[in-house]
Amino acid sequence: MGYKVGFKDADRIFGQLQDEYEIWAPKRFVGKGRYSDTDLIKYAQVASAEEIEYKEKSDFPAKEVLSPITQSLFYFTEDEFIESKAGSKKLLIFMRPCDIHAQHYQEKIYLQNGGFEDMYYKRMNERVKIVMMECQEGWDTCFCVSMGTNKAEDYSMAVLFGEDGLSFQVKDESFAPYFEGMEDDDFTPAFVEENELKVTVPEIPDKEILTKLKDHPMWRQYDKRCISCGACTVACSTCTCFTTTDIIYNENANVGERKRTSASCQVKDFTDMAGGMSFRNRAGDRMRYKVLHKFHDYKARFKDYHMCVGCGRCIDRCPEYISIVATVNKMADAIEEIKAGENGQERG
Structure with missing residues (x-):
């Protein structure tokens, strides 16, 4: 209708x-x-x-x-908690x-x-x-x-x-x-048939190439380019990372609320753990984690499609003008380089 x-x-x-x-x-x-x-x-x-x-x-x-930027999960007192409505x-x-x-x-x-x-x-x-x-x-x-x-x-x-x-x-x-x-009205919606930007997501054929890709020098360029602000992930349509915080209302530490707040794997210290352990301390390592999650890990886990929907908001919001499309294309070149190196070793 x-x-x-x-x-x-x-x-x-x-x-x-x-x-x-x-x-x-x-x-x-x-x-x-x-x-x-x-x-x-x-x-x-x-x-x-x-x-x-x-x-x-x-x-x-x-x-x-x-999934709001900030969301109250529950309220607590000394001996009970009440879920948010x-x-x-x-x-x-x-x-x-x-x-x-x-x-x-x-x-x-x-x-x-x-x-x-x-x-x-x-x-x-x-x-x-x-x-x-x-x-x-x-x-x-x-x-x-x-x-x-x-x-x-x-x-x-x-x-x-x-x-x-x-x-x-x-x-x-x-x-x-x-x-x-x-x-x-016989309105039937029309859809985009072609974009100005195009990307072909490379397939990572096996774990060995994936391991070599993680160590590829292409990620080092982002150590200087990316400022780890997290703007790309806040604007992303599919990112789901969050952190939780207890808000204390007064001097009584047993009264307050627990909030869930959007977080970003691109921000330094996101991976901090008890005891001082931290992972992905370089911006390039964080970039690698995000890109592989969007264009490999999600699909490998759920066996259907890549996590990115191509909305381009991360490109729009990046203050350093980093393009996810250009990054994926560089990743494709790196994979071909790794494959060529392996084929050369086999022939040798």
């Missing part, structure tokens, strides 16, 4: 939806960008269609709705196709990881309905086609924003009553 909806009618529909749903979408925050006189686009609750930023890619991903409303989230794929990738980490289910993520995820925002061309840092995430089918509705209104495709019949009396 498809419908053509003017902005005034869209706002009326949004008002009705808010009785049952929190509506989340990319929203522009004027003057809040990281440079002077620039804006920030991030996910926030919206009350009208005009609030949704659809012309530009959001600086931060939709994952922040389900989940919201009562469902979540209606406007997402690009790549973010829809990213949600499924995160589900594997939070809900299918060795039989463990993260209850805090699960209770959010179970409340989600998705509105897919049509994405026809993408942006200059996107490479979703290479990662196979340019198209999506798992959504309740799809939407195309126009100058005079919105076109909706409604797949979930529970939403059809909201569009009663609206003009019919």
